[in-house]
Amino acid sequence: MTADSHDSSSQTSPESQTPADERRPVCIVGLGLIGGSLMQALAAAGRDVYGYNRSTTTVDAALGAGYDASTDLVSTLRRAADDDALIVLATPVTTIDPLLSAVAQTAPDCLLTDVISVKQAVAEKVSRLHPHARYVGGHPMAGTSRSGWTACNPTLFGDAMWMVTTEDHTDPADWTTVARLALEVSAVVVPAAPDAHDRAVAAISHVPHLLAADTAAVGAGESNLALRLAAGSFRDGTRVAATEPALQRAMIEANDVAVLNALSEAIDRLTQARDELRDSGSVAALIDDGHRARMAYEEMAARGREPIVGVTVGAHGWASEMRRQAHEGRVWLG
Amino acid sequence: MTADSHDSSSQTSPESQTPADERRPVCIVGLGLIGGSLMQALAAAGRDVYGYNRSTTTVDAALGAGYDASTDLVSTLRRAADDDALIVLATPVTTIDPLLSAVAQTAPDCLLTDVISVKQAVAEKVSRLHPHARYVGGHPMAGTSRSGWTACNPTLFGDAMWMVTTEDHTDPADWTTVARLALEVSAVVVPAAPDAHDRAVAAISHVPHLLAADTAAVGAGESNLALRLAAGSFRDGTRVAATEPALQRAMIEANDVAVLNALSEAIDRLTQARDELRDSGSVAALIDDGHRARMAYEEMAARGREPIVGVTVGAHGWASEMRRQAHEGRVWLG
Numbered sequence: 001m002t003a004d005s006h007d008s009s010s011q012t013s014p015e016s017q018t019p020a021d022e023r024r025p026v027c028i029v030g031l032g033l034i035g036g037s038l039m040q041a042l043a044a045a046g047r048d049v050y051g052y053n054r055s056t057t058t059v060d061a062a063l064g065a066g067y068d069a070s071t072d073l074v075s076t077l078r079r080a081a082d083d084d085a086l087i088v089l090a091t092p093v094t095t096i097d098p099l100l101s102a103v104a105q106t107a108p109d110c111l112l113t114d115v116i117s118v119k120q121a122v123a124e125k126v127s128r129l130h131p132h133a134r135y136v137g138g139h140p141m142a143g144t145s146r147s148g149w150t151a152c153n154p155t156l157f158g159d160a161m162w163m164v165t166t167e168d169h170t171d172p173a174d175w176t177t178v179a180r181l182a183l184e185v186s187a188v189v190v191p192a193a194p195d196a197h198d199r200a201v202a203a204i205s206h207v208p209h210l211l212a213a214d215t216a217a218v219g220a221g222e223s224n225l226a227l228r229l230a231a232g233s234f235r236d237g238t239r240v241a242a243t244e245p246a247l248q249r250a251m252i253e254a255n256d257v258a259v260l261n262a263l264s265e266a267i268d269r270l271t272q273a274r275d276e277l278r279d280s281g282s283v284a285a286l287i288d289d290g291h292r293a294r295m296a297y298e299e300m301a302a303r304g305r306e307p308i309v310g311v312t313v314g315a316h317g318w319a320s321e322m323r324r325q326a327h328e329g330r331v332w333l334g
Numbered sequence: 335m336t337a338d339s340h341d342s343s344s345q346t347s348p349e350s351q352t353p354a355d356e357r358r359p360v361c362i363v364g365l366g367l368i369g370g371s372l373m374q375a376l377a378a379a380g381r382d383v384y385g386y387n388r389s390t391t392t393v394d395a396a397l398g399a400g401y402d403a404s405t406d407l408v409s410t411l412r413r414a415a416d417d418d419a420l421i422v423l424a425t426p427v428t429t430i431d432p433l434l435s436a437v438a439q440t441a442p443d444c445l446l447t448d449v450i451s452v453k454q455a456v457a458e459k460v461s462r463l464h465p466h467a468r469y470v471g472g473h474p475m476a477g478t479s480r481s482g483w484t485a486c487n488p489t490l491f492g493d494a495m496w497m498v499t500t501e502d503h504t505d506p507a508d509w510t511t512v513a514r515l516a517l518e519v520s521a522v523v524v525p526a527a528p529d530a531h532d533r534a535v536a537a538i539s540h541v542p543h544l545l546a547a548d549t550a551a552v553g554a555g556e557s558n559l560a561l562r563l564a565a566g567s568f569r570d571g572t573r574v575a576a577t578e579p580a581l582q583r584a585m586i587e588a589n590d591v592a593v594l595n596a597l598s599e600a601i602d603r604l605t606q607a608r609d610e611l612r613d614s615g616s617v618a619a620l621i622d623d624g625h626r627a628r629m630a631y632e633e634m635a636a637r638g639r640e641p642i643v644g645v646t647v648g649a650h651g652w653a654s655e656m657r658r659q660a661h662e663g664r665v666w667l668g
Contacts, residue, residue, distance in 0.1 A: 203553045208572075210617065211545045212624060212628075217624050217626075218537050218599050220627030225524070226538045228665065234631070237570070237571055237573075240567045240570070249616070259611065267605055267608060270597065281590060282587060283544065284583060287543075289550075290549075290550040291579045294573075297554060328558055331562065
């Protein structure tokens with residue numbers, strides 16, 4: 001498609017949305033590492049932002065730091081409904097069922113997004129528990145091995161990739177609002193379909209977490225001598241194994257189908273390497289493949305952000321063209 | 335053993351060795367990342383140090399930076415024989431056969447050590463090609479994913495663990511000379527038997543390199559969308575896959591027996607995780623084991639260096655007591 005192929009009746013002009021988006025309050029449900037950092041980043045950007053967390057400790061800490069937070073879910077969602085806030089679900093996927101039901105009941109007309117690391121499982125829950133939702137999924141690729149409010153950092157999303165669900169039926173105005181949220185906290189937007197997203201994060205996040213756990217378990221199983229000798233390869237290769245187990249399990253287990261495929265490939269490659277080492281004394285195939293792959297990653301990182309071009313949000317075919325360019329590694333910069 | 339159980343006739347007093355050690359020149363064979371960094375670190379410490387490399391480019395770079403280097407192996411070894419230098423083998427294990435033969439022929443009486451990442455394979459080569467060698471093996475746990483003279487750094491060994499082969503028949507004076515070399519460049523000494531060392535590095539270095547390659551290959555195999563979404567878990571988990579493949583292969587393949595055992599354990603754990611995920615939707619066992627292991631590593635790192643105590647080098651049973659304390663995670667600080 002080209003910029004002039006759009007259907008102007010369905011097009012959302014980015015310019016015309018800016019004031020409304022900037023005035024629209026944001027209601028964050030869950031103030032852990034991602035939700036809390038988002039609250040801090042949006043507040044720093046001057047946005048009206050408030051949030052809910054079930055933990056009094058977290059809410060007290062947020063209030064003490066000058067943020068607007070509450071332990072009362074229903075009143076928080078009622079406020080969101082009253083001021084037409086953008087609601088951001090920011091809790092583990094295992095906990096969202098009652099939250100979605102509460103949003104459906106109390107703030108059914110609000111635009112809804114999330115920051116959860118799987119997209120098909122969340123979309124399925126949304127369509128079951130809040131079938132008339134205005135929902136555009138999201139997933140910022142940012143984090144640390146620490147969790148909770150105390151780990152929050154308003155710069156967490158700087159230069160991070162923020163996947164925004166981009167399907168043929170996605171509403172262009174709602175998409176733009178969610179994409180702008182990401183841009184506002186200095187992230188860049190990667191448009192993707194939910195299934196493509198889930199396969200991608202299985203390969204570059206969920207299986208890496210499992211392999212980090214594996215690296216750690218094998219290394220620590222040897223002796224304290226081994227742990228004492230551990231240097232860079234062990235330290236870096238096991239860093240994310242320090243992430244709280246419940247958070248790792250929630251994201252991996254919610255993406256089970258894609259993880260099973262990618263993990264089976266990881267096991268097959270290791271098994272071939274073991275057999276090659278045993279039979280011919282060589283690990284050439286795996287080491288060479290891994291080296292090429294890391295070089296491809298470093299080259300892409302060195303090239304920097306290549307923008308998605310020639311797409312007007314809402315024009316005919318905009319979503320599929322966004323996804324096509326994203327598969328080439330391009331990002332939406334607004 | 336205790337400090338007063340030593341046999342004073344065989345004991346080497348650390349104090350009495352200091353002047354001789356500090357005057358003894360060091361001859362480094364191989365000026366790659368480890369050998370070149372060692373040359374720079376020793377020169378910075380005021381030690382008389384010179385070296386050989388087969389590459390004119392490397393030697394010219396070293397000479398240009400004011401170091402004493404040559405492409406002439408025989409004359410370099412003749413010089414080492416003349417001034418009773420400590421010879422340090424610092425080339426990949428795959429290349430040392432002709433170097434060991436040259437040392438045996440030209441500088442047979444020099445004390446010999448090495449910085450190679452496997453110890454049983456090197457010891458076997460030494461006993462075959464230089465059977466009367468005064469040899470004490472070494473292995474500094476330091477490196478980067480870059481290689482060659484241009485990556486060298488005189489602070490590479492700061493706080494690094496430097497394994498020094500410590501067997502019942504190891505000569506105490508020679509052991510002390512090699513251990514002091516490590517201390518002189520700000521490393522700390524981890525005494526170990528060759529087989530225990532090889533099992534340990536298989537678990538905390540060689541298998542982590544294979545799992546890093548696996549992580550990279552699976553991630554890059556998905557799409558550029560996946561590589562673009564790649565964040566911390568992929569970046570850190572694949573860092574060492576950038577190491578030159580020939581260097582990775584040399585260290586892993588030379589430690590094949592220990593690697594086969596540790597790699598089989600790694601595969602078994604992943605296979606169990608996959609089956610558990612498929613059959614019950616859970617990855618609890620692997621994630622929990624990995625988290626515990628990483629916590630144990632972080633706790634050991636946080637405790638800092640716990641010194642080996644109550645051992646006098648050369649006293650009866652000194653080597654086995656060193657190894658016993660090293661297996662508890664203790665280090666020799668001199």
